[in-house]
Amino acid sequence: KKHLKVYFTFYEWLLLIIGSLVIFITYIKDSLFFIFGFIQNNANNLSELQSALESFSLEFIPVKFDWILFIIGELLFLISIIIFIRRMKKTTL
Numbered sequence: 135k136k137h138l139k140v141y142f143t144f145y146e147w148l149l150l151i152i153g154s155l156v157i158f159i160t161y162i163k164d165s166l167f168f169i170f171g172f173i174q175n176n177a178n179n180l181s182e183l184q185s186a187l188e189s190f191s192l193e194f195i196p197v198k199f200d201w202i203l204f205i206i207g208e209l210l211f212l213i214s215i216i217i218f219i220r221r222m223k224k225t226t227l
Contacts, residue, residue, distance in 0.1 A: 138226060146214045153210030160204040164196040 142150070159166075168190060173183065 138222075140222065142214075142218060143221070146218050149210050149214035149217070153207045153212075153214065156207030156210065157204060160200050160207060163200060163203075164198070165194065168194070 169187065
């Protein structure tokens, strides 16, 4: 019986993490732009910020989903998995 060590290399982890972050950012991008824009325009009125963020969270509908950025994140994620599978096939042969 051959024992096989299964692990991700540094670069595989890096691609997985970057791909995941890109996908996550794609989902929250519109919200972040709104929040940072509001803070920038109303930096002196922090009490208004809380009520605006509360109403924003109830009424917010994203304007546009960035499919290109999402696909880039997915590709980074998939490339990492493909590299991992190829490396594992080489070690089992």
